[in-house]
Amino acid sequence: MFLLEPIGLGRAENDVYLALLDAPRASAPQLAERLGDSEPAVLAAVDRLLAAGLVQYVGRHEYAAVSPEVSVSALVQRRQSELAELQVQIDDLARLRQRTGSDGVDAVELLEGDDAVISAIARLQFEARREVLVVDAPPYLGGHCTPNVPELAQLAAGIRYRVVYAPESLEAEENVELMRRCVEAGEEARVLADGALKMVVFDREAAILPSSYQRPDPGRRWLVRRSALLDTIIACFEAQWSRAVPFSAPAPEVSDRDRRLLALLSSGMKDRSIARTMGITERTVGRRVTELMRQLGAETRFQAGVQAAHRGWL
Template identity: 85%
Template sequence: MFLLEPVGLGRAENDVYLALLDAPRATAGQLAQRLGDSEPAVLAALDRLLAAGLAQFVGRHEYTAVSPEVSVAALVQRRQGDLARLQAQIEDLARAHQRGGAAGGGAAELIDGEDAVISAIAALQFDAKREVLVVDAPPYLGGHCTPNVPELAQLAAGIRYRVVYAPESLAAEENVALMRRCVAAGEEARVLAEGALKMVVFDREAAILPSSYEHPDPSRRLLVRRSALLDAVVCCFESQWARAVPLAATAPEVSDRDRELLALLSSGMKDRAIARAMGITERTIGRRVTELMRLLGAETRFQAGVQAARRGWL
């Protein structure tokens, strides 16, 4: 994981921004030398940082970083606004397709009943040939999370799974155990602190989502085929994926538990939710966060996230 991925920027912008934070001011050439990259590539990254409000000019050829407490917070708010608008677009398109009806070959149809929903999701998963995209969030069928047997079989067959978890979906220890089992089998897992919109997308050819996000009923789902609505659903997933924090990565300088704690912390989750997800007490979380902040030389939790990213811990 890198610091700026949740706000939609790439590895190049992330590395240049962290390098700028370490230098009061620097030219593109100096940054390229420090990073071992080409000057045109660094200039391109700087242009994107300038557009995002993360960097600014000082003099004719020098750049400086804008304080992350100000600039990154503004970007997060902007991304949240984009996601809210995308959610409204999905709702509008879904209503329009439902009014058109499925009998006339519409792109969306209603799946009504728990058995029908379970059957449709399983069949579409087993039909997937490349990738399944999931946002795992309550409410669940039967009122609780259950093992995704088709996922484990498909992972074993080489199908890629990218899953975004809402904090509520990791609130119970048995749910965390299910998540870890899937990650061990090859799932790419992330957690999104807030605003998770439940959905499953199959090979970008079909999706199943709640018939309403305002009043979700797990036994009533919308099956979406190739259409503008499906395009909006895929964009919505990618936006959530970009904002979420990975739950599995390598961090040689810290333990796996510390790495997981830092990842959950940087996602914006509160201590109580982190404690539930990790299966330890809230008091233990607070004590370890304080220790990590002291180790990182950080005065705030946000600064701890910046320092952890600089060291490659996230």
């Protein structure tokens, strides 16, 4: 049961939280023994749960879970509040888009139609001289992800690209291959498990984002130039970048046993079924999955699957 993954916490935090829900209180050594994990790893997960308000101290060395009706709901509301706040600023500045900046152009401009959106994104990418920031997430023009030809050309010209990928953008194998090509060309890529807000920022001078995050329309985008809204959009990107998991460079080849374990994991099988299939203990499966996630730089099993696919392990 992955209760916490949709709100940005990883498998380790999820397992510790569920274990504490099953027990009135527990110490780190008790949790480590129950989960088949190391005590330092459990303590790191507990620290993140404490910071998120999901766990509380009930003794000098013991912890208890805060009721999910209270704690998880509060985290969900916080994420919804962040999205609503950005949407309010978009709406407010859209109503004021006739106000011009110092260069005499509108701070906010509505782009309507696929051709207008494609043309603006391509033009602004080719005009960029330093950096392009991207959150790659649905909705897509034409309903599917397509190669970003300007990006490959700009990477070759030395323009820096930082890209955050939503899980939905990597569901198809061809999309993972597109990301692999861009990473090999120099793109700095990360994967965000939840709440990715689609946007593109060009040299911190302009940005393009959906006309609405609540009712997104691929063919309607806002073009935002230097303004308070643009500052907010950049801050939103940096927040997503800091929460996302780096897409690591390729590592040495995985063993046949680990490849089989990852394949079974990617198919959606639970640890108990994997253990039975491979003829090993459930605790061994849990430990090896945790180690593979650490090697892959992943905080969730989904992210581990993405990383494994990128490295050609699956």
